Amino acid sequence: MTAAVEMQSDAAALEAAALWCVQLSEGELTEREWAAFDAWLAQPGNADLLQEAAAIWQASGAIADWPGVIALRTRALVDFRKRDRRRWMGGPSWSMARMAAAAAVLIVTMVSIAWYALEPRGYRTGIGERQVAMLADGSHLSIDADTAVTVRMNDRARAVELADGRAKFDVARDPLRPFTVAAGDKLIVAVGTSFSVERINGEVRVILYKGQVEIRDRADTARQDDGARRVLLTPGSEFVAAVGSGRPAQISRPDLSQSLSWEQGLLNFDQEPLASAVARVNRYSARHVVLADPALGAIPIDGVFRAGDPDAFVDGIVAVHPMRRRVDGDEIVLERR
Incomplete structure (x- = not known):
């Protein structure tokens, strides 16, 4: 057997393993299909090839439920079935042209799956x-x-x-x-x-x-x-x-424990510039706190506040700093007093 024929034979075996892997992943086989599969699996080397194909197929499991991948896999199977899978399962009557067509469908599917996996x-x-x-x-x-x-x-x-x-x-x-x-x-x-x-x-x-x-x-x-x-x-x-x-x-x-308080829904400030504290408070509420004078942003503040409660935050600020609150629509304005 020449090297070219051996390579062609190996490629066909790998493609067959991939097609069986797709078939098995898509649901139950008929009795005739199981018989064809058992006969194929009994051939030397095919069990290892199927294991390799299954590993690749399972590796795509993290994206298997993505709509784009489902559509691609479905189209590949429909196209494969249209190409008369029974002739392929019957053995030698499967032509190289049909094998190439099925392989092309698989290549398109796997390349598309890889594209989806790398999609941002x-x-x-x-x-x-x-x-x-x-x-x-x-x-x-x-x-x-x-x-x-x-x-x-x-x-x-x-x-x-x-x-x-x-x-x-x-x-x-x-x-x-x-x-x-x-x-x-x-x-x-x-x-x-x-x-x-x-x-x-x-x-x-x-x-x-x-x-x-x-x-x-x-x-x-x-x-x-x-x-x-x-x-x-x-x-x-x-x-x-x-x-x-x-x-x-x-x-x-x-303080590392303080820096992670946001994961528990708390905002913990230790000599934090007011401007930064306000920016963090505003992440949690549609009612934004606004500084009437940007210079107020440099004032250091302390305290622990529950995220999503801007009123409590403002109450704590005006209680210890020379500021007052003013409501303007959906905004709570902090200004000097």
């Missing part, structure tokens, strides 16, 4: 809404209210874009695929670790809970020389930098 996945929470998601690699994503996140994954990288709001990432360890979060003009790079990223009032804030992350300027990501600006964050540290600013970032050691 968007997460968006509304006012007062929090969400928890498990990513395809096993990483855990906790999303704060009024937050927009986009996730892209392939066999080389895991990339997240934080457009707005705040999210915490518990990253599954995978040294061959770095986990990156782009926020503003910063890129946070991790492997297996736990950290949060927030965009608020023109700043990017990163808190590292465990592991290690490297923070880069996105404009420098292609540079490998010493001129590239990079910060290696250690556990228990917070990185704060203004987007688009050339000023050095600030590194501090926050």
Whole structure:
């Protein structure tokens, strides 16, 4: 047997295994079909081929219920059945032309499934809404209210874009695929670790809970020389930098338990600038708090408030600071008194 004939034979065997895998996944077979399957399975090597095909098919299970994949799989089966599957199951009467046609259907289906698997996945929470998601690699994503996140994954990288709001990432360890979060003009790079990223009032804030992350300027990501600006964050540290600013970032050691209070629906402020506190309060309520004078935003505040209760927050502020509240439609205005 020539090499070309052997390759053709191997390809046909793999295609047959894939077709049987599709058939078995779609429901019960008739007695005649089971007999054909048993005869095929008894041939040397076919059991291993079926196991390989099943592993590939099962690997697509995470997206099997996506509408696009269901439609593609259905079309492939309909087309296959139209091409007279019984002649194929009968054995040698199956022509190479029909085999090629069925293989083409499978290729289109698998390529389309791969495209859907790599399609960017968007997460968006509304006012007062929090969400928890498990990513395809096993990483855990906790999303704060009024937050927009986009996730892209392939066999080389895991990339997240934080457009707005705040999210915490518990990253599954995978040294061959770095986990990156782009926020503003910063890129946070991790492997297996736990950290949060927030965009608020023109700043990017990163808190590292465990592991290690490297923070880069996105404009420098292609540079490998010493001129590239990079910060290696250690556990228990917070990185704060203004987007688009050339000023050095600030590194501090926050209270980690306090920084995670938002996951329990609490807003915990410790000498927090009022402007940042108001921005976080406004994530949880359609009734927004507004500062009549931007200068008020620099006033540091303390306290623990329940998310979604802007009135209690404002009451606490006016009780200890020289401010008063004024209601203007759906807004609660804080002004000097």
